[in-house]
Amino acid sequence: MGKLSDVQIRGWIKAGERFEQRGDGEGLYLRYRKEDATPRWLFRYRLAGKARVLFMGSYGTLSLADARKTAKEMRARVALGHDPAGEKKERKREAVRKIEADRLMVTMGQLADDYFAAQIVGRWKHPNIVRARIENDIKPNIGKLAVADVKPQHIDAMLQAIVKRGAPTMANDVLRWVKRMFDYAIKRQMVTFNPATAFSLIDAGGKETSRDRWLTRSELVKLFEAMRTAKGWNIENTYAVKLLLMLAVRREELIAAPLAEFDLDGAVWHLPGERTKTGKAIDIPLPRQAVAILRELERLGGGSSWLLPARKMQSRMIPHIDLNTVGASLAKNIRPMLKDVAPFTVHDFRRTARTHLAALGVAPHVGERCLNHAVKGVEGIYMRHDFYEERKEALQKWADLLDQLERGDLGDNVVPLPGRKLA
Known part of the structure; x- marks a missing residue:
């Protein structure tokens, strides 16, 4: 069979003519099964003695000229020992893995909410004190980071920001709660390391002393x-x-x-x-x-x-x-x-x-x-x-x-x- 033409392809589509494959030469084929909404391009090749097939795209998105150009590029890659079909499958698997990882990724803000619901609500007399630290300090500073991505430098930057605004006691409170949240995350197998462990009150707001201030x-x-x-x-x-x-x-x-x-x-x-x-x-x-x-x-x-x-x-x-x-x-x-x-x-x-x-x-x-x-x-x-x-x-x-x-x-x-x- 000779090379394909756009006139032929459009005629088959108009007539609803279905087929398993029709070749254009040098490994490029067009398939139009009953389940296909539009004809699909295939590139067939052999690698290490094994037949391989790569689905390149549909005729609606990849013209005949573009399909020939892509097939030529694939032939060159095969000649260099590459496996286009295998690489495409790996890219798809990696994309699926990334989507699943993103879906399962727990942010620091989500960890804080989970900790609050599981460990504070119903146990602490004044839970809103903890909630205030979560909403006013933890979430604005590290809330969007994945729990596994929080590093000691993030903890340090958060504490210094709180101290800088003149709230050393709150910095101490935040440090205490963040340590507990990461210990909770370790128990839930979200992380294996607590990035706040190395910090003490000296690194946050310092030693707290009783106040004796009153207004005259x-x-x-x-x-x-x-x-x-x-x-x-x-x-x-x-x-x-x-x-x-x-x-x-x-x-x-x-x-x-x-x-x-x-x-x-x-x-x-x-x-x-x-x-x-x-x-x-x-x-x-x-x-x-x-x-x-x-x-x-x-x-x-x-x-x-x-x-x-x-x-x-x-x-x-x-x-x-x-x-x-x-x-x-x-x-x-x-x-x-x-x-x-x-x-x-x-x-x-x-x-x-x-x-x-x-x-x-x-x-x-x-x-x-x-x-x-x-x-x-x-x-x-x-x-x-x-x-x-x-x-x-x-x-x-x-x-x-x-x-x-x-x-x-x-x-x-x-x-x-x-x-x-x-x-």
């Missing part, structure tokens, strides 16, 4: 003034700061609070044990100022079940604001306005409350219970009195002082007693 009356006056005038600072943040100061509760207890815990008519916050650091429930008496703020936050929430609902849709779908929202806003919007005030954080508000409660004449054991601290020693074993009425009076006195300071009135020059180191 004049510093509180300046804080209230800054919150009234700062750009980018919203009323919800102001209310959160006031409540943290007024009630002396921990940050996570307030921010993650559902409205159902508050009895505003009875002026009491029923804080359940599963949300406290001590693991014990406590009824917190609410000063009248706190009740007013809570009613306003409920109104601003627009029907949300949370005291401080998330302000925008978040990929992690936490229903309330992030635990770091208020602190980050303080650092960004308020601190620049208080250049003559020593640095402070949200964590210093409890110490501030405890110190001023002492200055107001509140008995030490009452002040400790205002912060939901257990009474220690033998006395604590036998004492079950919760000092509710005493705490109610103390917190109202403290709230009245905060009102006075918000008006810019320093009042009597009371010298605060030394504050105790708080958890």
Whole structure:
């Protein structure tokens, strides 16, 4: 049979004429079986005495002229000892392997989510503290890397970025959690090496020391003034700061609070044990100022079940604001306005409350219970009195002082007693 022509091929297609193969010469053939949507090009050759076939493509995508050109190139490769058909199969196998590897590849972000679901949820009293570290530090820095591709230099760069923004304690926390996540990955046979093992707190945020910072009356006056005038600072943040100061509760207890815990008519916050650091429930008496703020936050929430609902849709779908929202806003919007005030954080508000409660004449054991601290020693074993009425009076006195300071009135020059180191 002579060489093929485009006229012949188009005629066979039009007539629906099917055939096993028709040759063009020098190993190039055209096949048009019943199951073929369009005719297909084949290149036949022998290598080491064995017949081989390479499917080159369809007539619809490879013209007769292009098929002849490709066949000529294949003949040259065969002459040099290559196996075009075998090489094509290997390329396909490699592509399939890569697709499967990509499908099975676990990123650091996925590992963090898996670890959180398996090891944190249901086991930790305040899981959102860990979630915040995952979303704010781990995912932005190494979340897109495959777990097997994370190297010590990636861990180091992440820790240094956190320290550089002025959060050494958070760098320490991130290091601890990343180490645990990689240990978890080793147990799940995802990796065989923990790239964070070589790092210590010295490489992250350094040794942590107990803070003793608290805000004086004049510093509180300046804080209230800054919150009234700062750009980018919203009323919800102001209310959160006031409540943290007024009630002396921990940050996570307030921010993650559902409205159902508050009895505003009875002026009491029923804080359940599963949300406290001590693991014990406590009824917190609410000063009248706190009740007013809570009613306003409920109104601003627009029907949300949370005291401080998330302000925008978040990929992690936490229903309330992030635990770091208020602190980050303080650092960004308020601190620049208080250049003559020593640095402070949200964590210093409890110490501030405890110190001023002492200055107001509140008995030490009452002040400790205002912060939901257990009474220690033998006395604590036998004492079950919760000092509710005493705490109610103390917190109202403290709230009245905060009102006075918000008006810019320093009042009597009371010298605060030394504050105790708080958890």
